Amino acid sequence: MKISNIVSRKNRILLRELVVTEFKLRYQDSILGFLWSLLKPLLMFAILYFVFGQLLRIGSDIEHYAVYLLLGVVLWNFFVEATGQGLSAIVARGDLIRKINFPKYIIVVSGTISALINLTINLVVIGVFMAINGVDLLATAPLVVLPIAMLYVLSLAIAFFLSAANVKYRDVGHIWDIFVQAAFYATPILYPISMVLERSSFIGHVLMLSPVAQTIQDARYFLITHQTITSSQLFGKWYFDLIPYALTAIVVVVASLYFKKSSKYFAENV
Amino acid sequence: MVMAEKHTNQAAIRVEGLHKDFILPHERHTGIKQYLINIFKQKKGYEHQKVLKDLTFEVKKGDFFGIVGRNGSGKSTLLKLLAGIYTPGKGLIQVDGTLIPFIELGVGFNPELTGRENIFLNGALLGFSRKEMDAKYDSIVEFSELERFMDQKLKNYSSGMQVRLAFSIAIRAKGDILLLDEVLAVGDAAFQQKCFDYFEQLKKDKKTVILVTHDMGAVERFCNKALLINKGRIEAVGSSQMIANKYNQLNQAQIEKDTKAQAERESNEDQTGIKMNIETGVMYKYGEKLTFTITWDKERIKGVKNAGVALFAANGEYVFATNTVIDKYKLNEGRISITYDLALGDGTYFFKIGLFGKNDTDVIRFIDKGPEFIIKTNNKWHGRFKLDHEWK
Numbered sequence: 052m053k054i055s056n057i058v059s060r061k062n063r064i065l066l067r068e069l070v071v072t073e074f075k076l077r078y079q080d081s082i083l084g085f086l087w088s089l090l091k092p093l094l095m096f097a098i099l100y101f102v103f104g105q106l107l108r109i110g111s112d113i114e115h116y117a118v119y120l121l122l123g124v125v126l127w128n129f130f131v132e133a134t135g136q137g138l139s140a141i142v143a144r145g146d147l148i149r150k151i152n153f154p155k156y157i158i159v160v161s162g163t164i165s166a167l168i169n170l171t172i173n174l175v176v177i178g179v180f181m182a183i184n185g186v187d188l189l190a191t192a193p194l195v196v197l198p199i200a201m202l203y204v205l206s207l208a209i210a211f212f213l214s215a216a217n218v219k220y221r222d223v224g225h226i227w228d229i230f231v232q233a234a235f236y237a238t239p240i241l242y243p244i245s246m247v248l249e250r251s252s253f254i255g256h257v258l259m260l261s262p263v264a265q266t267i268q269d270a271r272y273f274l275i276t277h278q279t280i281t282s283s284q285l286f287g288k289w290y291f292d293l294i295p296y297a298l299t300a301i302v303v304v305v306a307s308l309y310f311k312k313s314s315k316y317f318a319e320n321v
Numbered sequence: 322m323v324m325a326e327k328h329t330n331q332a333a334i335r336v337e338g339l340h341k342d343f344i345l346p347h348e349r350h351t352g353i354k355q356y357l358i359n360i361f362k363q364k365k366g367y368e369h370q371k372v373l374k375d376l377t378f379e380v381k382k383g384d385f386f387g388i389v390g391r392n393g394s395g396k397s398t399l400l401k402l403l404a405g406i407y408t409p410g411k412g413l414i415q416v417d418g419t420l421i422p423f424i425e426l427g428v429g430f431n432p433e434l435t436g437r438e439n440i441f442l443n444g445a446l447l448g449f450s451r452k453e454m455d456a457k458y459d460s461i462v463e464f465s466e467l468e469r470f471m472d473q474k475l476k477n478y479s480s481g482m483q484v485r486l487a488f489s490i491a492i493r494a495k496g497d498i499l500l501l502d503e504v505l506a507v508g509d510a511a512f513q514q515k516c517f518d519y520f521e522q523l524k525k526d527k528k529t530v531i532l533v534t535h536d537m538g539a540v541e542r543f544c545n546k547a548l549l550i551n552k553g554r555i556e557a558v559g560s561s562q563m564i565a566n567k568y569n570q571l572n573q574a575q576i577e578k579d580t581k582a583q584a585e586r587e588s589n590e591d592q593t594g595i596k597m598n599i600e601t602g603v604m605y606k607y608g609e610k611l612t613f614t615i616t617w618d619k620e621r622i623k624g625v626k627n628a629g630v631a632l633f634a635a636n637g638e639y640v641f642a643t644n645t646v647i648d649k650y651k652l653n654e655g656r657i658s659i660t661y662d663l664a665l666g667d668g669t670y671f672f673k674i675g676l677f678g679k680n681d682t683d684v685i686r687f688i689d690k691g692p693e694f695i696i697k698t699n700n701k702w703h704g705r706f707k708l709d710h711e712w713k
Contacts (some may be wrong), residue, residue: 061448150406151446318406
């Protein structure tokens with residue numbers, strides 16, 4: 052697969068057609084349609100905020116905890132949606148793959164792009180919430196694109212890996228569902244990482260090695276409050292800082308190689 | 322896009338030493354559990370099936386190239402390899418020019434999208450940009466005669482309309498090499514005619530076309546060269562006439578084998594209580610006589626008042642039918658024989674047989690696929706029937 056092919060005109064056209072189609076189909080025959088992209092994270096946020104913020108009183112020591120929580124939830128949802136869409140992408144499009152030859156990665160990418168569109172919409176909502184909550188616009192705010200870009204790369208790589216593995220073993224979908232459930236609680240989304248660090252410094256440190264935790268914390272740091280504990284603050288040693296990035300890099304390399312190797316045989320196996 | 326200049330002696334497709342294996346799982350358990358069980362039992366959960374064995378051939382620019390073979394011979398696999406859908410196991414496929422495959426019409430059609438949206442999606446899958454599709458759009462819609470329905474969802478189209486739309490896109494898709502599967506010609510007679518007109522046009526334009534089919538009539542009519550594939554190997558490559566003959570020979574051998582096997586089966590265990598036999602053999606020339614006999618077990622099949630025999634061409638085309646009541650022939654118990662003058666064009670034909678009571682609706686036995694026979698005369702004219710005619 053040559054790089055020039057990846058962005059060739061023909062492939063860009065197909066990618067666009069697929070993304071547009073998916074977007075149209077997703078909200079077909081629903082009254083609120085595209086509004087659901089906004090409503091879903093908001094409603095989920097309302098539940099979480101009520102349970103964790105008001106009932107359990109977690110995070111009262113962090114300023115703008117509501118927005119802080121929402122950003123975490125939105126980024127996590129993006130991760131779950133992008134990987135989930137990617138996971139089923141190849142199998143769901145088996146009919147196409149068996150009948151026409153086109154670069155298979157386009158289907159996976161198109162799935163993650165719909166998730167990316169949703170994320171963009173949600174970030175606008177967060178912007179509105181920030182204004183309502185009186186969050187100061189930090190000088191670091193533009194830097195938020197960096198952790199988001201990294202999260203996208205990670206999600207895309209995982210999507211590549213899962214989509215190819217799912218062709219061979221349909222168990223992958225179930226395993227991933229459970230894994231995502233567990234990972235949700237192992238990632239400092241609902242609770243501040245300081246809560247874990249107080250109880251067990253070791254576990255807190257391990258949790259922060261996850262690239263997802265690192266990107267979410269970085270995004271919160273850049274956009275909402277510098278009170279956020281980021282991975283690099285926590286470890287303070289450069290080689291520890293690199294671990295989340297290294298993990299992402301490994302996933303990217305392994306996933307691309309695996310996808311490239313198995314995509315040749317999708318038409319026979321799917 | 323600049324079209325590649327046509328040199329008649331240049332290869333459009335070159336295939337060399339092509340092999341393809343499929344790994345077939347013994348059971349369709351694609352799961353980790355089965356994988357673990359197989360490791361545990363030290364059992365291979367799959368087997369290799371060699372589908373194509375050492376294929377080498379060349380398609381020249383401007384060729385109308387037929388690929389023929391019986392069901393299961395590997396021709397569809399070859400088509401999918403040429404289209405780049407499958408990856409060769411061993412060997413090489415070189416394609417010079419843009420190749421547009423039609424394994425099936427309307428790939429990617431989505432019932433929830435409108436006709437217009439489907440045109441653009443299908444076009445994108447075939448590799449056309451929005452601009453290119455914009456340029457073709459009007460002529461596609463016009464050809465499909467579906468102007469009024471373009472903004473309706475595809476699910477509200479009749480199946481005939483869907484095929485029309487898909488076909489209209491297909492014939493507007495311009496590439497250097499076209500890959501056509503015979504499934505294109507599925508449909509009513511009018512649609513088949515449209516397909517054939519399209520093939521005729523392609524031939525006139527000296528397009529490079531690869532046509533996969535088992536309709537020898539189409540091969541002889543359109544192709545200048547053809548390839549016969551049998552059990553994964555190339556049996557012959559050459560003129561379409563020669564390939565059509567070879568194919569018929571191969572078919573005849575198979576039919577004789579099948580009939581023999583069937584006869585044996587029937588004599589061993591007569592399940593239906595009916596025996597059928599073409600007394601005069603399998604191969605015929607135009608105008609020869611054929612005698613077909615049906616016998617049935619009088620003890621098991623009672624009350625037969627009417628026997629009917631229908632003749633079909635191998636492609637399902639209804640040729641001729643009659644029964645003893647129509648012909649006012651008094652039926653004896655247990656046996657009937659019919660003799661035809663075979664004033665029929667070349668092709669493979671088969672019988673359907675019905676034994677009825679007093680009314681046509683009172684079906685006692687019906688056999689949907691009776692014995693087959695072949696007519697091969699090398700007449701100068703084409704078609705099923707030779708009509709009396711006069712030129713002026």
